[in-house]
Amino acid sequence: MISSCYRRSLVVISVIVFISGTAFAGWQTMKQLTATPNNSNLPDHGNGFSVHNEYVHIAYSDKDDGGNYKVFYLRSTDRGGTWSQRFELDERSQAYMFTIVADNSGNVHFINRHTDGALYYRRSTDNGANWLPVTHLADHTENPILLTNGAKNVYAIDPIAPSVDAAPLYITRSTNGGESWEAPMLITTQESYIGLCAAADDQNRLHIAFAYGPQGNSKVYYIRSTDNGSTWGGVSEVVSTAGSGSRGIWADRTDHVFLSFTIYTKPQNYCCSTDGGSSWEGLQSLPCVIRDIAVSSNNTPHAVAVQEDNRILYAPSVTRGLTWNDTARISTLDPGVRSKPLIEADEVPNLHAVWNGRQTGKVQLYYRKCTDPIGIEDNPMLSMLGRERKVKLSPNPVDVTVNLHSSSPVALFDKSGAKVAVLRPGKNDVSLLRTGVYFAWSEYTGQPVKLVKLQ
Template identity: 25%
Template sequence: MPRNIVEPKTKLTVIAGCFTVVIFSMSFLAASYPEGWTAKPLTSLPKELHEAPSIAVYEKNIHVVWNTWHNEFDSKIYYRHSLDNGKTWSEPVCLTPNSTTAIYPVVAVNATIVHVAWKDYRNGNPEIYYRRSVDNGQSWSEVQRITYNSSRKNNIYDVGIVVDGSNVYLVWKDYRSGSSEVFFKKSVDNGESWGSDQRLTYDYTPSYAPCMAVNGENIYIAWEDWGHRSNICFMKSSNAGVNWTEKIFLTENVTAGDSEHPSLAVWENKVYLVWQDTRTGNSEIYFKKSIDYGESWNETRRITDNTTVRFNPKIGVYGERLVIVGQGKEEGRFIIWYMTSDDGGENWSDPVKLTDGEVDAYDTSMFIQSYDIYVVWQKYYEAGWADIWFMSRSSGKPVVTSILLSNTSVSLPAVVDVTVDGFDPTYDKKELTCIVQYKSPSGSWNNVHSEFTGEEWEAHIDFSIDFSSGGCLVRAKLINPEGIESEWSVYKTVELHGEDSDSSVPSFTLPLMTFVLLAVIILIRVRDHEEK
């Protein structure tokens, strides 16, 4: 069932309490999937309406939330996790046992801290509520109410959550001011406390479907702006949400077509945006990117060209690798599809169907790590009966998730510390071997010794005075006990400044020039004295 339907009107089977029975032996629901993909249901009998799944992944720990309608007035939020890259799953946990109508949950994770937010009617007014787990979903904090609005006219939709370190950010669409506007809220202590609500848009036109991406202090938000037509707007903050730029229009539909359902992803300085667009008459997927932190954007590109409908795209990024998962309609059935780019969006694969169209598929949520793709969606059988399914494509390779340098600009000689993190879908970290290499500006790749510290790997590169000035590249990869290697990490650069570099000029040139000038002055004065 489409996610914008808040309350089902069909009579459902009444299940007392807060529980879900899961049965996986359902051969009559078997389906075929693309090569390399595996799928399994996260919900099953009894027949209930499970909807609005959301997924977050950290290394091989996968976290999924959704809401289940036990009857037309009782919906609760459920959670499951896998700590082995989707091989096995925990039993469902109800996160809202004391609520009657809790819907549309979203999840984010950093290390072992899991954050879940949702829309809740427990106090009569629709508000945002929140819980967190600091131990990978083994236990949960008490429920926190995040928003407080007295107006019964207030309504909240499209809640989104992202996390970066100890900073947790929420964005949503809110009607408290009488019109639909974008609001923002943040926590700087892993969700223990929250700042005030920030209204980001002040328009006479409605603002819908906000989405958000974050990298360090940089936060990016895009949304639909409904004037005469729907267009995609964008704003950003470079200081963790303290200040925001003015909104800009990234599409300019005036007389024909609507741009809807934006999705953002960010990797370092590059920001990627996709959305659905009907400017040509058919709903297709369009793409833009920025390579300067959202300051400027390239030309809009249409990246699907089909007689079938494509809509509601979600984008993920890992280095230069981009993945889009979306919905479509073929031969009267709603399907899930995906497409990829391995060069930062310059070239794209054709869309590939993930579901076979035997039943309708809605409500996608996705995450990528290296070559691994994780997707959850709603499999809709009939009125009042839909399940949540999980699907993944794993390369089986280790993955380098980060490589950090203690300094990116040094004067020779110097030592630069390298910290590498990553995981393997099968083996523990301690069983992996980490290879760190560096390449001098004029040399070849060299190995440097690394050690596992219990959580990550550390290496030290000794740049002697013999190195030439310029950019030195650093990279890393992981190898598991079977000899299976990860891809090389994204290169990191250390700028080396030697005695022949520009950085040394001021310390030598200025005293020399001063000495020459003084000598000239003395010679002139001596000459003048002799002439007298």
């Protein structure tokens, strides 16, 4: 992405207002999942949380009864209602680099980088009820990432330590659900891979973001595959500002890709792609770093963040990532540091969030579930949007009166994500709106409808 990051004609610039209000009504009572005398840590690099259908999977590091660090596993088979006893996944975890991910065929995949750099893999073929033995996957890895898309495709992405001045980035792929693995394939070679992150979508695309460059002068780059990792495009620059670093990349089920990044001494930032990574838009300055994004079955993205090290915040986007709604606090007000929030969505869709908290003196795991992902109980307008099946506006562009062709009212948002009007079926007077671009949102279709207001 040479600097075509913001080349589309519409660039939406807005700010997420991270307010620490009460949580949306759909968030259920928080649960403390661990209460050990040691620290139950989610990984420093990787993802210790995955959800598919009614199964919720958590991998975390803790000490066993003998004082040895291990990676343990928790499972819920009823969408977070009840939880299993902990199960030992791997015997070494001091590197804090591990990932667990469930595919859509009942397989659960796990990788763990040991302190000597070796990468190990383990899988379950029955939604985590039983686990096959640990197998060796690579002799030396740096920052391994595990992805899956479809029923059988599993990917391990990782740079190898440079022998001179350049580090190769490899992908190791399984096309049979982890039963066997192909030989590593070279993706690219760069100076370094700061903040390496990756995502997979349902359109055979893999997305990788990372930063590299001299200290204080790094920039964010992006590379993708459109054929499940068989071939890769060139490395492109997404963020050209010196001192920038990638923090996370996520993809929905179609063409939307979301990128969180930081810029040294400046506000936290975010941009997105609506064409599968070909171009980027929606640049926003955020007061908090987006730590994780989950996409529900209607293609609505939901983000979690940490504010001031002690509040876990949640924000949905009713415009599929172009703008973000105000946030709500989903953690309690008890003192103590909180970190590493992760969020997943099941097919209902429920949201599931987990994070680390030091509210008891030791780091423990906390979990919360949302049965109302976009806060419909708190926002009747979103409820109406959720029932909407088709939105058409005419004329468009409009000067005075716009016709809404729909069976129910919809909300109209400006470019900052603020609701400015409610449009009702039939004629609507919009003469008082300022000149500019607006969005009418249909949550059912998952697509914002752009309205251009003339003078």
